[in-house]
Amino acid sequence: MKIGITGATGHLGRLVVAKMKERAAADDLVALVRSPQKAADLGIEAREADYDKPETLQRALQGIDTLLLISGSEVGKRARQHQHIIDAARQNGVQRIVYTSVLHADNTSVSLATEHRATEQALKDSGIPHTFLRNGWYTENYTASIPGALAGGAVIGSAGEGKISAATREDYADAAVAVLTSEGHEGKxxxxxxxxxxxxxxxxxxxxxxxxxxxxxKNLPEAEYAAAMAGFGIPEEMARAIAGWDVSVSKGDLFDDSRQLSKLIGRPTTPLSVAIEEALQYTSKAG
Known part of the structure; x- marks a missing residue:
């Protein structure tokens, strides 16, 4: 059975590929990527699969039985791009799609959810058996900013007292692998x-x-936080989006205590203290 993995050269995708190689034959795995050259080190077959070039998707999905659709990175284009690959999957007889969505996609105020809701509906409409992995925030969203916090002497944001039920990319990768390598997840x-x-x-x-x-x-008003990030060189539109996500945090939209992730992967998720420790070690080595 051939398993195709989109975004296989991304942070999450690389983790999934490495973990899948421990559970399945490398010959059964296919990296579906925009640039196959960048996937040469993955140790599995790589096929060109450009979301904006449907003809590449038709070729890439030939013979694929199960597809892990890791959501694209181009905010604002993803609903259309995901529709292209879902259409190609249906036309090629893909038997199952596992999709990485966002936590509480159906009722969250997080702006990213709009495209995820559209993709979830497209999958429902496709008739292809599917599973939604509604991933919460990555702990790396915060630990990646540790050098800036150390340099500026503060953590800034607009999240107020909102609680964030974050997990690491490795935790989410383990969840994807668990679903890809076991039965009983259709429609879940x-x-x-x-x-x-x-x-x-x-x-x-x-x-x-x-x-x-x-x-x-330091908790800042939304506009002030967006302006601060723009001052750090983040494009204004993205800076406003990030500030808006923090406001969603303040509303509780990134809190979840159901522990479905740890149940799915069969272990506790990575504690914040461990994630920070590892990030500091990496920062020290990089410095």
Whole structure:
């Protein structure tokens, strides 16, 4: 049975490929990527699959039985791009699609959910058996900004006292592998989130504890936070979007205590303290 993995050269995709190679024959795995050259180190077959070039999708999905559709990275284009690959999957007789959506996609205020809702509906309309992995926030969304927080002496945001049930990419990769390599997931919707929820104040406190520095959390009005990020070089539209996501955090939209993720992967999710420790080690080596 051939399993196709879109976005296989991305952060999540690479983790999934590595873990799938431990559970399945490499010959049964296919990396579906925009640039096959960048997938040469994955150790599996790589096929060109450009969401904006439907003809490549038709060729790429030939003989694929199960498809892991990792959501695209181009915000604003993803609903259309995902529709292209769903259409190609249907035309090629793909038997199952596992899709990485967003936590509580059906009722969250997170702006990203609009495209995920559209893709979920497209999958329902396609008639292809499917599973929704509604991933919560990645802990890396925060730990990636540790160098900036250390340089600026503070963690900034607009999340207020909102709790974030984040998990690491590795946690979410394990969930995808669990679903791809076992039965009984058709039609299921998994709300995936970390076991341990934290506020940004608590995140800053843990960062302070591990660095031995006083790094407070500074809560800013949405517009001020967006302006600050734009000042760091983030494009204005993206800066506004990120600030808006923080406001969603303040409303509780990224909190979930159902522990479906840890149940699915058969272990506790990665604690915030461990994620910060690993990020600090990486930052130290990179420096």
């Amino acid at each position: 919707v998994y709300e995936l989130a970390g076991d341990e929820a934290f506020t940004l104040k608590e995140y800053a406190a843990e960062l302070s504890r591990q660095t031995g520095r006083d790094i407070p959390y």
